[in-house]
Amino acid sequence: MSRRIALTVLVPALIGTMVGVGMAAFRPSERQVVGVEESSSPPVPGSDAPSIPPSRSPSPSPTVERIDPLPTPPASPTPSPTPSPTPSPEPTATPGPGYDVAAVQQRLTDLKYYVGAIDGKAGPATVSAVMAFQKVNGLGADGVVGPLTQAALDNPVTPTLRGGPGTRIEVELSAQVLYFVQGGELSRIMPVSSGSGQSYTTASGGTARSLTPVGTFTIERRISGVREANLGTLYDPMYFYRGWAIHGSNSVPAYPASHGCVRLTRSDALWLFDRAPVGTAVSLYGGTHVFTPGSGAAGTDTPAGDTPADTPPVETAAPAPAPTTPPPAPA
Structure with a gap:
């Protein structure tokens, strides 16, 4: 009888101990669950009952971070082709810079080289007159009034003629x-x-x-x-x-x-x-x-x-027409 009592007392005690030990092995404080937030409420002191596992809060929806695409670098501007320089026009023979064209024309008129208008424009007639003046004065005949030509205009050579009829x-x-x-x-x-x-x-x-x-x-x-x-x-x-x-x-x-x-x-x-x-x-x-x-x-x-x-031909008299012979009279 005493043995039954002892077993009756011992078996529940062992079962309680084993349950306690097992529950202790699964205490929430020792578990690590990734992504699950656990309750921090401690078990009631002095209670032999196993602690009720804390309720799990639902995992928050993962926040998706918006990643804007990298900005596309602006395309490098296509370099514009360098325009070819416009060729300068060929230089024309004109009185040199710094000289009064009208004054040159008037001087050449006085010296019998120029007969055009005194208009201040160095046209072909002016250039031709300058060339004639340069030739008579022993200068390079380019039609351009440079320093030497300008000096000669101030002190020109007088041409020497051979002589002859008035015209x-x-x-x-x-x-x-x-x-x-x-x-x-x-x-x-x-x-x-x-x-x-x-x-x-x-x-x-x-x-x-x-x-x-x-x-x-x-x-x-x-x-x-x-x-x-x-x-x-x-x-x-x-x-x-x-x-x-x-x-x-x-x-x-x-x-x-x-x-x-x-x-x-x-x-x-x-x-x-x-x-x-x-x-x-x-x-x-x-x-x-x-x-x-x-x-x-x-x-x-x-x-x-x-x-x-x-040479135009010399005008001559028209030749006389050849004489005509009358036909013989019929027999």
Whole structure:
């Protein structure tokens, strides 16, 4: 009987002890649950009953952090192509900077080189007059009024003429200028370009040299306006020896460049044409690419600016009609 009592007492005690030990092993304070928040209320002191596990609070919804995408770096601007610089226009022959163009024109008018308007514009007529002045004064003929030309304008050279009739044309080939004398007074000085001395092929297939005749002549004939010759276009030509003429041209450089004729600018040729009629005396002298007519200079039988065949034919009387024989009378 006592043994039953002892077992009755011992078994519950052991069961209680085992339950206590087991519950102690699972106390909330010793558990770590990731993401679950546990209650901090302690068990009731002196109680042998196991502690009621704390209620779990629901896990908060995970907060998703908004991550903005990295800003796209701005595209590098496409470099604009560097524009090519606009080419500067070719320089034209004009009076140099710092000089009064109108004053230069007036001075050249007084010295008989210029006959245009005093307008302060350095046009072709002004440039041509400056070139003629530079030639007479032994300067480089570029048509530009630089310091040397300006100094010469203040103290110019007086040209020396050969003399002759009161109205005449003198061509100084060494200086490449033409003097026009009217009424015994120097009226105008103009730049010219004479024979280059080079060889050329004639219309007949022969070879001739670009030489200018020297000596004393007269204007034999003239053609007003344009004349299309074998070797080029002539403007207002004034023929003084066979096919050689003083005429206007689109090209009058500062040096000898023609086939033998005496070139003037077109405006200068027209000016002279209006003042030099047929019969006007013409004297040509100096120069290097020249010949004297009748001297037998090689290659000068064919005129440079024209040909003898281009001379207008002499008007002749019409031939008399041939006599007609009447037919015989019928038999």
